[in-house]
Amino acid sequence: MTFDSLNLIEPISKAIKEEGYVTPTPIQAEAIPEVLMGKDLLGCAQTGTGKTAAFSIPILQILTNNPGITGRRRPIRSLIVTPTRELAIQIDESIRTYGRHTKLTSAVIFGGVNQNSQVNILRNGVDILVATPGRLLDLMNQKLVSIRDIEIFVLDEADRMLDMGFIHDIKKLLAVLPSNKQSLFFSATMPPAIVKLSAGILRNPVKVEVTPVSSTADTINQSIYFVDKPNKITLLMDILKDKKIKTALVFTRTKHGADKVVRVLQKNKIKAEAIHGNKSQNARQNALSNFKDQSTRVLVATDIAARGIDVDNLQHVINYDLPNIPESYVHRIGRTGRAGLMVPPFLFATQRKKPI
Known part of the structure; x- marks a missing residue:
């Protein structure tokens, strides 16, 4: 399988080719078609296997094919929540890379820095928001961010979220998110607590599991x-x-x-x-x-x-x-x-x- 066989739109396909990518990883090959069909997805793959592209590429295509409100006050249409600042920045960079030939905009928000520059970007309106839970809830409490119009929600590195004590923050977000959204749930491991959490988020999800739980990649010599x-x-x-x-x-x-x-x-x-x-x-x-x-x-x-x-x-x-x-x-x-x-x-x- 190649990326050409995934029926990606020309702006995204062009960006992928410019990056030199030809063959999708297993998680990408299995997840992208399902997400493009609008299905909820439970993805389990070890870190380093390409999970970010597995959700960012179809999100970009879905939002491009179904334009929302344009202008400065357009609502946030996709929310990606991830546990750490470094990972949030990395995801936003990937979205900008794959979406550089689209008209979509993205932003990343996280704690530990002054919020003013992040708020200024959000005021202009963004289509895709990548966020860590604490800063997101803080800005929501200040009425500076609304997630009531979210069409696609991604919870990334869910097991790490639990390890870092973010479970209550995630539940607060879920209470505000619209019920008719598409939800994507990604985790490197699937212990019982994660399975239980996913059941409260996903509706009839497709499960994509490309590696055994807690296994290491074959490409790594130890x-x-x-x-x-x-x-x-x-x-x-x-x-x-x-x-x-x-x-x-x-x-x-x-x-x-x-x-x-x-x-x-x-x-x-x-x-x-x-x-x-x-x-x-x-x-x-x-x-x-x-x-x-x-x-x-x-x-x-x-x-x-x-x-x-x-x-x-x-x-x-x-x-x-x-x-x-x-x-x-x-x-x-x-x-x-x-x-x-x-x-x-x-x-x-x-x-x-x-x-x-």
């Missing part, structure tokens, strides 16, 4: 190092002596741990930056930008950033600390192995025995 805790940082620096490792994404369990690793790496003349919840939005975006252009070699992150980091050709992910649950490991290493790239993440396992 290695494990057994090392006692005091020697972890020494092992990390030894690994980074390999000049073939142009960039590496390192995951720690805590914010303090991330900052500590960065300090040691910088002291040993390895350019590193941290990205976690205590960093300002500008600091996080600058660190990510520096990592993408390879001016920063090592980006040290906590799990809050695991699903919002999208870096082309990222070849190395290092789990400095073991994650607490299997799904976190899947999300972490899913930052690499994207678009079919074969890559090797490392896992550091702590034990009392002599390191090997």
Whole structure:
């Protein structure tokens, strides 16, 4: 199957070809036709498999084929809710990429920054809004955003929403959204709590599940190092002596741990930056930008950033600390192995025995 076989309209097809994409991923091939038919959808696919395009492409086509109200006061027609600022920005970038030849507009709103610039964009009217729950509810309470005209609603990374405690915020949004909307529900994992939540959102949904729950992508080669805790940082620096490792994404369990690793790496003349919840939005975006252009070699992150980091050709992910649950490991290493790239993440396992 190719994108040409999905009957996409010319403006979207043109943008896809300009990006060099020919063959849709499994989640895209299965989800796009169903969404274009107006069906509710329950999508389960591991991170890095192309879920964003699986919903953004058909949303752009549906809204283009069915023009709404034009002018400055046109209502928001599609709402995409996602748990983190990084992921919200990434989704908005994808929508702008695939929709650049359409007349549709989009905006992204998230907390941690002054709301004024976001509000000014919304006042001009946007067709598609990407939002994190907290900032969205805040602006709704201020009467600066209305979601009563939403035609297509997307809840992305639903399992992460629950992990981060957003379940009550999601329920508040659902109470305001119109009942006759099309709903798309995407999650990397499907534990019972997620299945229950989806049942309250979707109507006779089509289920698209392209990988087993909590599985890792076949394109990822995995290695494990057994090392006692005091020697972890020494092992990390030894690994980074390999000049073939142009960039590496390192995951720690805590914010303090991330900052500590960065300090040691910088002291040993390895350019590193941290990205976690205590960093300002500008600091996080600058660190990510520096990592993408390879001016920063090592980006040290906590799990809050695991699903919002999208870096082309990222070849190395290092789990400095073991994650607490299997799904976190899947999300972490899913930052690499994207678009079919074969890559090797490392896992550091702590034990009392002599390191090997």
